[in-house]
Amino acid sequence: MNAVKVFLQTEPKVTVAPEQKLKIKDVASIFCTDKKIEKEILELEVHDISGKIKNDVIPALKIINVVHKYNENIDLEIMGDTEILVNIQGESSEWKLFSILKTALVCFILFLGAGLAIVNFHADVNMDKSLQIIYHMVTGEEKQKPLILLIPYSLGIGAGMTVFFNHLFQKKWKKEPSPLEVEMFMYEKNIDDYILDTTKHN
Template identity: 25%
Template sequence: MSDTLYLLLDQNIQIEHPHVYLQDIARLSCSNSKILNRLRVMPVVNLPPDKPGRYVFSVMDLITQIQQKEPDLEISSIGEPNFIITFKNKPGPGFLLEWVKILFVGLSTFFGAGFSIMTFNNDVDVGSLFSNIYTQVTGQPSGHFTILEITYSIGIGVGVLFFFNHFGHMKITSDPTPMQVQMRLYEDDVNTTIIEDIDRMKNS
């Protein structure tokens, strides 16, 4: 009875050196420890050291390489059929630049959300609505700074905190925040688009 290798790959794997080995891009499991140790250090590809970027590979090509080294081995792939190797050979931006980018995104998000709320309130004329409600209920003219405006303002802030499930380093629940979900969906869409574009270029 031949041994079986279980191969698990993510859709996008980030590496920082051009010489890529199997253990760098895949999680491996095999009952035969000798085969497992040999395959962990199996060279997969040598990327151009001066060309960082994204490289698309097929699991079928990877299986072919493994079979050439271990012809009697059964291989079961339980991950992605195609995967991307993201090669970064340069250090990321400095600490100061990183904080500038975070500050810029934070301010853009804050003022953008505030502008959206203000334009919505103006479109539906919330001020006049609260004024009419206050006058009808109390019989007195509204001074535009009543319990309605106060509770509405507090409610928006509390609602945003609950919706984004995040305040500083604190989280209300252990669930991912809507921003994290959207970023994950965006990342998946980018990876899928890159893989499909490469497949179309190969088939054209």
């Protein structure tokens, strides 16, 4: 009897509820010319979430073992990651009001920090003196506070940051991701790699 060819593509990360029994369809996609076998493989149980752990790892070898127990005459080809990170999330017990207050506090601290950084930068480079010199070069007059330069410059800082981060409006005018989105993606990827590595070794 000829072996049945099955292609299985694993997900790099899945989020599940506690005490959930994971089937292959929850962690991977499958293609097989025999749709009956494909449907049956998708329903095979591959992992059981138990205890109070927050993260778990499913190796691809475990999926291969489960499939071969179901049918030894299957030629299984694994594509994608060889290890699947399982993120276990229960219902949040955190109060909504507390979450809003915590977010507001973080935004306030970041606002103060960013403002302080901008003020210190302008103090270091003596921006007031620079604008006074530019105003004198253009108009021939000396002025302590050239508002005609200070006001557009201040507005330009905010507008420039908005354009740079490209994250103010839902519909973006640039197709590429913003620097903030790239940094968040790299941060989440590094966190997932760290969790995968520590969970696997523990």
